[in-house]
Amino acid sequence: MKWLPLFLILICQAQAALLANFQTSRGTVVIDLQYTKAPQAVANFITLSQGTRAWVDPSTGAVKRTPFYNGIKIHRTANDGSFRFAQGGSPKGDGSDGPGFTFKDEFDASLTHVPYCFSMANAGPNTNGSQFFFTGSLSQPTFNNVHTIMGLVTDPASRSVVDAMIASGPNNTTITGVTFSRTDPAAIAFNELAQNLPTVIRPEGNLVVNRNVSATWNLNPVASTGAVFRAFRSTTLVTSPNSWSELVAATQHVGITQALTTPVLFSVPLDDASNPKAFYNLSVANHPGAVAPSTLANRTVSLLVGSNVFSYTFNSASTGGFCILNGASVFPFSLSDFASAAHHVNLVFDNGTAFADPYLRFLLFKIGCDSASSTLITGRHVSSYYTYNPFNPWSPLGTGSGSASITR
Numbered sequence: 574m575k576w577l578p579l580f581l582i583l584i585c586q587a588q589a590a591l592l593a594n595f596q597t598s599r600g601t602v603v604i605d606l607q608y609t610k611a612p613q614a615v616a617n618f619i620t621l622s623q624g625t626r627a628w629v630d631p632s633t634g635a636v637k638r639t640p641f642y643n644g645i646k647i648h649r650t651a652n653d654g655s656f657r658f659a660q661g662g663s664p665k666g667d668g669s670d671g672p673g674f675t676f677k678d679e680f681d682a683s684l685t686h687v688p689y690c691f692s693m694a695n696a697g698p699n700t701n702g703s704q705f706f707f708t709g710s711l712s713q714p715t716f717n718n719v720h721t722i723m724g725l726v727t728d729p730a731s732r733s734v735v736d737a738m739i740a741s742g743p744n745n746t747t748i749t750g751v752t753f754s755r756t757d758p759a760a761i762a763f764n765e766l767a768q769n770l771p772t773v774i775r776p777e778g779n780l781v782v783n784r785n786v787s788a789t790w791n792l793n794p795v796a797s798t799g800a801v802f803r804a805f806r807s808t809t810l811v812t813s814p815n816s817w818s819e820l821v822a823a824t825q826h827v828g829i830t831q832a833l834t835t836p837v838l839f840s841v842p843l844d845d846a847s848n849p850k851a852f853y854n855l856s857v858a859n860h861p862g863a864v865a866p867s868t869l870a871n872r873t874v875s876l877l878v879g880s881n882v883f884s885y886t887f888n889s890a891s892t893g894g895f896c897i898l899n900g901a902s903v904f905p906f907s908l909s910d911f912a913s914a915a916h917h918v919n920l921v922f923d924n925g926t927a928f929a930d931p932y933l934r935f936l937l938f939k940i941g942c943d944s945a946s947s948t949l950i951t952g953r954h955v956s957s958y959y960t961y962n963p964f965n966p967w968s969p970l971g972t973g974s975g976s977a978s979i980t981r
């Protein structure tokens with residue numbers, strides 16, 4: 574019987590490779606991080622937790638390099654017969670923000686949303702940032718291939734803490750710290766700083782002000798493919814809630830071009846310089862391997878929705894064009910809303926009176942751009958139709974997801 578303790582130790586070491594000790598006001602959750610199956614998600618979680626990756630404060634726009642999660646609350650929970658989860662990672666506490674950059678999904682067939690997973694929360698395909706969730710005592714198969722699983726909670730004590738977070742409801746659990754331990758050579762060799770994640774910098778350059786006309790930031794060096802520029806402004810520098818506001822119109826995404834030339838961003842208009850004084854926090858998030866466009870001019874977006882194929886061909890102004898439905902029906906459309914970042918594009922199409930069903934007039938497609946060739950961007954989408962209900966404005970269209978492509 575003398576071999577038994579050593580045997581148990583060897584088993585524990587084989588199972589416990591890279592562990593996160595997720596400390597909260599309700600206790601500590603030990604997470605077995607799946608770094609070989611979701612290396613970017615795990616590396617992102619480690620570097621944000623330790624403050625070894627720069628991020629953008631969503632309240633002020635300041636670039637910081639401090640432990641990200643300390644003091645953040647679990648802002649969303651569900652606890653019923655269908656869903657049990659606890660979600661956090663939002664500095665503002667409303668689920669609308671993140672670290673100022675995004676990265677792609679990582680799916681592995683061996684990982685499914687069984688009870689007590691630790692996964693990335695997102696706002697559509699390829700929009701991972703800082704938000705996460707724990708599943709509770711129920712399997713959540715609808716989350717499979719939608720959310721990246723980056724860890725498993727296996728020990729009973731940690732699962733009890735997850736249950737307590739879920740039972741306590743939103744904003745009643747605070748993250749107090751995250752530490753990590755590595756118990757085998759492969760985990761020790763895993764380099765979280767070498768996983769091709771985005772980097773955030775304060776852009777160098779100079780400010781040019783034309784009083785009551787414009788304030789423009791000239792970048793030196795210039796930004797290129799995959800860069801996302803953001804700007805925040807304060808007129809007082811007083812430390813108080815809402816003293817800083819994001820200049821949304823100044824946001825610039827440098828997307829891939831049709832001819833595969835290297836696009837560059839030289840300067841960005843910030844505002845009209847009408848304030849007596851103004852202070853700016855600027856950031857650039859550089860995304861390696863970015864494959865999303867910043868314009869859809871002269872491109873065709875094809876979307877599989879159930880058994881239907883929508884092919885939207887844009888004009889040179891990227892404001893609208895013509896749609897071909899299932900290779901036959903042709904109708905004009907206009908673009909009601911458009912937003913893009915390094916690996917995703919969000920579109921709201923106005924189909925006008927093309928359909929008798931009024932619920933098919935406005936369609937929202939969130940497209941994750943996975944790969945690109947010289948002529949084609951391929952990926953996935955989640956789709957919704959407009960419900961005209963202000964409390965629940967969007968509802969899944971058909972199966973709610975499908976393949977997508979953008980010819981260029």
